[in-house]
Amino acid sequence: MARRCAICGKGPAAGRSLSHSHIRSHRRFLPNLQKVRVLIGGVGRRVNVCTTCLKSRRVARAV
Numbered sequence: 001m002a003r004r005c006a007i008c009g010k011g012p013a014a015g016r017s018l019s020h021s022h023i024r025s026h027r028r029f030l031p032n033l034q035k036v037r038v039l040i041g042g043v044g045r046r047v048n049v050c051t052t053c054l055k056s057r058r059v060a061r062a063v
Contacts, residue, residue, distance in 0.1 A: 002048075003048075005031060005033060005049055006047040006048055006049055007049055007050070007053040008050065008052070008058070010052070012029065012031070014028060015028075033048045033049065036059070036061060039061070039062045
């Protein structure tokens, strides 16, 4: 499964964790993806959509 939103294309971002003793280690920030049924061209399909797109109503959910 590609960790990418089908609507906006949001994917993993890289960064660093910073511990209490200031030891830095690499980490990944993953988008909050949900598998939802979406109307694409009048046909319902299951796609991975981030919660930002769901909350902003950028996607029409299939009933």
